[in-house]
Amino acid sequence: MISQYQESLLLPARTFQSGPMNTTYEDVLEHIDSGILLFDEEGVLTFVNKQMYGILGLNRHSLLGCTLIHLLSNIQLNRFKKKQVLRGYREMMKKGKPSYEFVDEYGRYWTVSLHCGEEMKGCYLFTFKEISDYKLIEQTAYQNDSLAMLGKLSASIAHEIRNPLTSIRGFIQLLHPHLHQLGKEEYAKIILAEIDRANDIIHEFLTSSKPSVPQVAMIPVSALLKEVVLLTESEALMKGCEINFYPLQEDMIISGDIKQMKQVVLNMIRNAMEAITEKIDDSIGRIELGASREGAEVRIFISDNGKGMDICTLDRLFSPFFTTKENGTGLGLSVSDRIIKNHGGCISVSSRINEGTRFVISLPLIQ
Incomplete structure (x- = not known):
């Protein structure tokens, strides 16, 4: 009524x-x-x-x-x-x-x-x-609670699962010759691959709960990005993508852990590849990578023309355990976010459905 x-x-x-x-x-x-x-x-x-x-x-x-x-x-x-x-x-x-x-x-x-x-x-x-500020505080508090819980959970997982996995892996390797005689060698390969995947998931839990202290060194941004392109070019071609790297106009140097910085950029490029393979149309997948100076900062950008994300996904993108992938753990971007924050920087993202996504990593430059 x-x-x-x-x-x-x-x-x-x-x-x-x-x-x-x-x-x-x-x-x-x-x-x-x-x-x-x-x-x-x-x-x-x-x-x-x-x-x-x-x-x-x-x-x-x-x-x-x-x-x-x-x-x-x-x-x-x-x-x-x-x-x-x-x-x-x-x-x-x-x-x-x-x-x-x-x-x-x-x-x-x-x-x-x-x-x-x-x-x-x-x-x-x-x-x-x-109430945008209140929502941000609420999301941060939720994320901190999730990370605290993750720290306790990951320590237990590491001790309770890794040891039996190691034993299983050893016994499968011992049985490998017998399986080969039976013509079932591919079973051993599948089991070993799944054990390795389980170990990788455990490693992601440990990394997200207790990321290692950065081993600080001077990192030329151009060299960092060129190395990442070399590591991902062949994988991109296999997935029908092309990576366009825009050479930097000037030498820019940041301070940080080279392994952690490489992990962040690699993770975002691989996410871009997956977004491109999941898009609806048959257009050529493109990933763009480059960097520019903005005052005392460097802005590293990774953009793709993949399936894009809606606003609800963007809101939870860096939350631990949140994932849109069938086999994802939801830890890759939350770990990347923590790494960049530990280096005094931040990550921003913009996206539109069926148009693509753009990540920008902002880090302080060494003057």
Whole structure:
């Protein structure tokens, strides 16, 4: 059932005459950091502050006196915002929820709260507040908790699984001549390969929970990237990809652990290869690799024209155990993120579905 107020929200716009509102209170509402929409008991919009106009992307004073249906018919309101307004209306007005969270087209998090009842004298007050910083803190706390749990889990896994795997591997090697006589030599190869894969997963757990202290040395960025290209060129060709390396315009040197830095770039290039093999069309897969100076930093970029990622995947990309791969562990990017942070840098990523992904590694340069 739709209440009388909800029906009034959907009525056509009508002429609105501003009432005698306290100027001091109005000034306060104009300058708070939240967006405000105030509807009276008849569903007419009586007050909108400047932050709310900015959130909606509409001209100032173009909404007073309108109802919800008139707001949705505003040609200046884009399709994405109309969709969010309707979804918020359904969640709070029809389902009776006091608040509603959403992500806007720029990836920012917002919460909408509804205040009504006797204290509002029949009016309905909607407040919009950006909570992106809170979400970041929440995600960081969750990640730290996951890493703490991972540290305890990985130590147990290393002791309880590695030893029997080593024994099994030894016995399979002893049985290899007998399997060869029986014509079942491929069974031994499969078993050994699976044991090695299990050991690799255990190694990833240990690395992610307790990454080694960087062995600091001076690393020429150009030499680092050239070596990574040499290591991955043949694998890329086998997967139908080509790697385009853009030679650096100048010599740039960073300080860090060469093995860890190589691990990060290799991981991202291999991720790019997998994204290209999973894309829908048959276009040639391309991976671009290069670097440029930005002030006192170097920006190393790895981009591909693979299947891309949606915003939900991007939000959880560096979380431990999160993976979209069938046989993935969800630890590669979380380990890479920690390595770069330990080197005083950061990783940023942008992506679009069916268009590709671009990673940028920012690291301080040695002057």
